[in-house]
Amino acid sequence: MGKVYLVGAGPGDPELITVKGLKAIQQADCIFYDRLINPSLLANAPDGAELIYCGKSPNQHALTQSEINRLLCQFAGEGKVVVRLKGGDPFIFGRGGEEAEMLRENGIPFEIVPGISAGSAAPAYAGIPLTHRDYSSSVTFVSGVTKDDDYWKTLAQRADTLCIYMGVKNLPDICGKLIDHGRSFNTPIALIHWGTTEKQQTVTGTLWTITDKAGAIENPAMIVIGEVVTLRDKIQWFEEMSMQQQFPLETVIG
Known part of the structure; x- marks a missing residue:
């Protein structure tokens, strides 16, 4: 069994991510990232890490929330370190609470890494x-x-x-x-x-x-x-x- 990190990427300035959030990115096997994260943060991922865009803008979602939930469980079930990278803080209008509930219901280990909210x-x-x-x-x-x-x-x-x-x-x-x-x-x-x-x-x-x-x-x-x-x-x-x-x-x- 792998593990999921629900990581707050901060408000846009890449230097505002936490040390713990950066470490999670650096050890990730795959990263599910949102529209408002600074894309330069993805350069810290290991070579070969899978980068999956799941951003949401008004009336346009790259992946539905149910698809994101399914994939988080699937990748973690394959033994991978999964980072769910969200703009700002995952628990402030970021649906991080919903994802944490889903991971617990499916027996997936996870950690919450707070971020600086916009x-x-x-x-x-x-x-x-x-x-x-x-x-x-x-x-x-x-x-x-x-x-x-x-x-x-x-x-x-x-x-x-x-x-x-x-x-x-x-x-x-x-x-x-x-x-x-x-x-x-x-x-x-x-x-x-x-x-x-x-x-x-x-x-x-x-x-x-x-x-x-x-x-x-x-x-x-x-x-x-x-x-x-x-x-x-x-x-x-x-x-x-x-x-x-x-x-x-x-x-x-x-």
């Missing part, structure tokens, strides 16, 4: 602290897929900072529901596209203005809502650093 990393790279003594004492990580009215009513009234995954498609609806349920229309909001990568782009506004300002921003993107967004004006660093690397220092100063 929900915390993308705001950090955009210069937005999710909590701050003067602005926010709580943060709530939520899915932006549901349109249930009661869901957004609760969030509008209770959360200092909202960090929303998979919400860009429903952005107008999300902003409208939060305003309808008592959140100020002037509440700051940020959209962070491809956070922690060289393609990172951040757009800020308010619940009232962000839909018009979003432009061509699409998934993958994190949405951050709350007063902490205003701190970006002071402490954004990654995009500034990228600009300094793109142009010589004397050009920036001049």
